[in-house]
Amino acid sequence: MLGLIGRRLLIAVPLLVVMSLLVFSLVALVPGDPAVTLAGGADASPQAVAQIRAELHLDEPFLARYWTWLGAALRLDFGKSLYSQHAVAAELAQRIPVTASLAIAVFVLVVPLALAVGVFGGLRPRGPLDRGLMFLTSFALSMPPFWVALVLIALFAINLRWLPPFGYTSFTEDPLAWLQTIIMPAVALALAALSILARQVRAGLTDTMQSAFIRTAWAKGGTTRQVVVGHALKNSAIPAVTVMGLQVGAILGGTVIVEQIFSIPGIGMYMLEAVSNKDVPVIQAVTLLFVVANVVANLAVDIAYGYLNPKVRAS
Amino acid sequence: MSVDKPGRRQGEFRRAARRFRRDPVALFPLAFIIVVAAAGIFHRALAPYDPSAQLDVSPFSGPSAEHWLGTDGLGRDTFSRILEGAGVSLRFSVLVVGVALAVAVPIGLLSGYFGRGIDVFLMRVMEAIQSFPALVLAIAIVATLGPSLLNAGIAVAVGAVPSLARLTRAQALAVREEIFLDASRAIGTPTRRILWRHLLPNVLSPLIVQASVFLGFALLAEAGLSFLGLGVQPPSASWGSMLRQATDTVLAHPWEVIPPGVAIVLTVLAFNLLGEGLRVALGSSAPPRRRGRLGMTMVAREAEPRSALTPPRDGQDLLVVDRLAVEFATPTGRVGVLDDVSFSIAPGETLGLVGESGSGKTVTSLSIMRLLPSPPGMITGGGIWFEGRDLLSLPFRDLAAVRGSGIAMVFQDPLVSLNPAMTIARQISQVVRWHRGASGDEANRLMREALELVGIPRGRAESYPHEFSGGMRQRAMIAMALVCRPRLLIADEPTTALDVTIQAQILELLRDLRAELDMAMLFVTHDLGVVADICQRVAVMYAGQIVETGDVDAVFKNPRHPYTSGLLKAMPQQAKPRSELYVIPGQVPEFATIKAGCRLASRCDFVRDTCTAREIPLIASGVNHLSRCTRTAELDLAGRS
Secondary structure (H helix, E strand, O other): OHHHHHHHHHHHHHHHHHHHHHHHHHHHHOOOOHHHHHHOOOOOOHHHHHHHHHHOOOOOOHHHHHHHHHHHHHOOOOOEOOOOOOEHHHHHHHHHHHHHHHHHHHHHHHHHHHHHHHHHHHHOOOOHHHHHHHHHHHHHHOOOHHHHHHHHHHHHHHHOOOOOOOOOOOOOOOHHHHHHHHHHHHHHHHHHHHHHHHHHHHHHHHHHHOOHHHHHHHHOOOOHHHHHHHHHHHHHHHHHHHHHHHHHHHHHHHHHHHHHHOOOOOHHHHHHHHHHHOOHHHHHHHHHHHHHHHHHHHHHHHHHHHHHOHHHHHO | OOOOOHHHHHHHHHHHHHHHHOOHHHHHHHHHHHHHHHHHHOHHHHOOOOOOOOOOOOOOOOOOOOOOOOEOOOOOEHHHHHHHHHHHHHHHHHHHHHHHHHHHHHHHHHHHHHOHHHHHHHHHHHHHHHHOOHHHHHHHHHHHHOOOHHHHHHHHHHHHHHHHHHHHHHHHHHHHOOHHHHHHHHOOOOHHHHHHHHHHHHHHHHHHHHHHHHHHHHHHHHHHHHHOOOOOOOOOOOHHHHHHHHHHOOOOOHHHHHHHHHHHHHHHHHHHHHHHHHHHHOOOOOOOOOOOOOOOOOEOOOOOOHHHOOOOOOOOOOEEEEEEEEEEEEOOEEEEEEEEEEEEEOOOOEEEEEOOOOOOHHHHHHHHOOOOOOOOEEEEEEEEEEOOEEHHHOOHHHHHHHEOOOEEEEOOOHHHHOOOOOOHHHHHHHHHHHHHOOOHHHHHHHHHHHHHHHOOOHHHOOOOHHHOOHHHHHHHHHHHHHOOOOOEEEEEOOOOOOOHHHHHHHHHHHHHHHHHHOOEEEEEEOOHHHHHHHOOEEEEEEOOEEEEEEEHHHHHHOOOOHHHHHHHHOOHHHOOOOOOOOOOOOOOOOHHHOOOOOOOHHHOOOOOHHHHOOOOOOEEOOOOOEEOOOOOOOOOOOOOO
């Protein structure tokens, strides 16, 4: 098992280096002279341009700049925001717990519900319940998360007045208030991931239920629960775990929009502010953070593989 | 995978189109998409108002007769803007998916066809792109290139390329291995021609399905980017930009978010359902709809009076199978696979069930514990009595109590029949816990006993199946079957998947255990030598019927059915040195083509007109010796000397 984790880390590290180079190269994509563009266009003052040039070390060669940036990033120093002049790292430290609490709420919603939907559908493929559930997941997959968010606000905040439409209270401050502010954004983000995962669980379970070792479990005298929970679920979880790993990226991406709608001061909102301000150090830092989170999620998937599939553990 | 020739492919596409035309769940979304596309293309002619004109009406008017979907904050007609947005959004999706396919398909084909260095390099690049959360990648790209519909399109297309490329690659890899490509290469067809003429048609089906799903994905992505102000710029309308505008006033005018949102949801849903319909039509397998209760073969016996079924003689027979009939559901209708199968097993007795592949012996053995999956299997007649109870009318709970405890089963291939993700120890002790509600200690004690019984060293108990050799796996399988001391063991070709020396060991083990545990056995095999070795009685199956049954000695020495005699002559042990081995001419008939009368008629040397005139019952031809042959009394058949 430790060997497996070690091997995966060996793959993850060079991947992260390549990714960081890509993230950094985003600056190079800015058309024209980046410093002039960032300072506000052709009529920007030469001082402002020079300052940005110095801030971004634009006068140095590209790879040297990348090296400096990567070295600083490894020490968790992402420079200063061009817009607010605050240190990006300090800002991130404040915002990460916010987005993390949202992401955790999403997972708490997604995993048990997806399992339930996938199992109940998958046990009777193409039965009435399965058809109904599959249509619902198709429907959920067709809804943009931000639209779900808007409809939820219109319904629960405006019509019913059950929940506050915007804002955020931290969990440590007031858990109930946190729940009230986090439930709508979490539902909006969860629907798509829930549907994708439920479909995967269903497909995996239908496959597994037809395998020979399930026949053995029946032959041993297992009840439906003993056979499904004890034998089928773990084996059908393997493809579902991969899909869950892929969903981490989608959920993180979704936070950008959903945090904006609900005025939640997390990473996503920070990213969006940075985008509208062309705040390059922030864009780089947040994008890198998302990439790292994604790579870590995939690492977790590989480790879960090892747990679920003893053959992977061994080889 | 089968060998697909382009010609046959075309036929397949035609069949798929026919299936598609008959599927309302796929046709309706397609119709809807066509309507939306038409509305988008002809919106200028169709829209009641100029979508950008600020009309002389109150803003946020809400739905009315003049303005079906109301007006927005600037007094613009919402319906007209939805129509304009349809054009913008759909054009965007089609262009993005088109561009993504144009980039991804060549990458996937090159990667899959050439493999090696090119493949590794391209797939690493794709992986790197996929490591970016798609929306974050899109936002980052648009942020640097500047907000516009074109840049949003580039961003979404870049995000879509990797998975399309990987899909193409996987298909190309599969196709590459096929014979016709080797043949093409051998006659010197240029690489380019191979790629276009052979590979592309084969990757087309999954790509069509994915393209449909990605059209929906692109539409959602456009809506998201426009919603963030990174896509379509005002004044032109897309559904996403309309939502962006509606958000600012959602607290005061919540209605505004409904029309563009519903337009997005319905269109994306249509693309998704279309993809689903295409997937079904193009024949990727959909799981069959299950029938009956989960984990139990469905029983649909025709209303036979119960008295017509032989009640078991008390205490004499452990298992009685009486006139069992099983049918399979096939795409072309129901086919009978077992007909009039009857036999009984006394306590401690071993019955051999022999026959060629496809004779129905495995179906019979699975039917006893109702382990045959439905579909396709369905028990349509007869009875199965175990210790005086009809297993075919037991509720699931009672049947589960018999399984693994009263009757246990050992399957042919232990590698796939054991759970790969569970230790051997747990798979064995579990049976005890399920049946006896035993504590962990008790279950472990019985588990260790069972392991000792089959000769697995104690230290290996915590291993997983893949860490065992084939013979050890079958020993584990046997330990699992015997841990609750069943009175009947069904062994379905337990040695077929093993090599010869191990076969002998496992047979030896079963013979010893049978005596030690005073257990009856139904031994399913195609090997007559094994039957002679281990069984007291034998039932010979052919084409879903028992054709002869009796004591092993009597049947082997004096077979009363031509098929049994043929099987005996075909035994390698019977052959004289350097003589050609006897082969029964012809083949086992397809179940769907079986006609009335003797099922062996077309292969039999002794066939007469009377053989095919009517169904033939089992006819007594000695003490406890039955044969399904009209000429059983008159024929002089070769047996084993």
